[in-house]
Amino acid sequence: MSANIIETKGIVFTYADGTRALTDLSLTVPAGKRIAVLGANGSGKTTLFLCLNGILRPQQGQILCGGEPLKYDKKSLRRLRSRLGIVFQDPEIQLFAASVQQEVAFGPLNLGLRETEVRQRVQQALAFTGIEKLKEKATHMLSYGQKKQVAIASILAMEPEILIGDEPTAWLDQEHARKVMDLFYAISDKGTTVIISTHDADLAYSWAEEVVLLGRGKLLGKGPPEELFNHEEMLAAAGLRQPLLLEIYLLLKEKGYVLADTGTPPRNLGALSRLIREGSECRSSS
Ligand SMILES: Nc1ncnc2c1ncn2[C@@H]1O[C@H](COP(=O)(O)OP(=O)(O)O)[C@@H](O)[C@H]1O
């Protein structure tokens, strides 16, 4: 497997009504990382994901998966989608089986796996997502947050190399949003490449190892969050702001409440409070 698991080369996608959604987009996605595609509404995040799994086909440019150009015949697409699974933004459109168990079994059955293997994968996916108790439930009876978990489990059961979550925290309350992001963290910990889209700079900053910034279908920037979020003008061009935690850190640094040479900026509250504590200890001992 190539180190860049997905690569797009100058892709252009225009919808039938003439809307240009992606413009000359070239990017490489490194294998095994947590990647956030960050952009305002309408910046092309969903279109990009639909291109990556072959639902949409760019009019120009090329997409490579594991070094191989995407092919659009049925067999190649089925293979691609078993390697690259998308959890769509709205679980209501993703779920269609009568029960949770059937829903999660659908993908592995479609892969032509043996029944014992299917059963094992379903069990593992339910356990991993913490929804074993729901397995006999009718999918239409579930809460929105539970539907999201089932949608994730159904993709996990295919054991994809790449898991994509399109705005995975959209319309979830804080607790369910945290659960989903923890789950995506754990999936990445197992070695799967995990890509999410979001318009939430705070989320991208705290969760991702690599951030891809989109604005009006164009790539505006790419890099580790500590670097990318330093570029205020670039964020403004994307209609976004710096993460709150970073703004607070920079303000505290400017006012001398944290030491000036602390290395990389903190990406969670625990790390920030540690820096403030160290700063105040240093001030009181001098
Ligand atoms: N089916 C469609 N037909 C026409 N235009 C669309 C369609 N879907 C999305 N678009 C347009 O393409 C652009 C990118 O949309 P989208 O990829 O959904 O962005 P995001 O996911 O970042 O919100 C927007 O201008 C949007 O209005």
Ligand SMILES: [Mg+2]
């Ligand atoms: Mg979208």
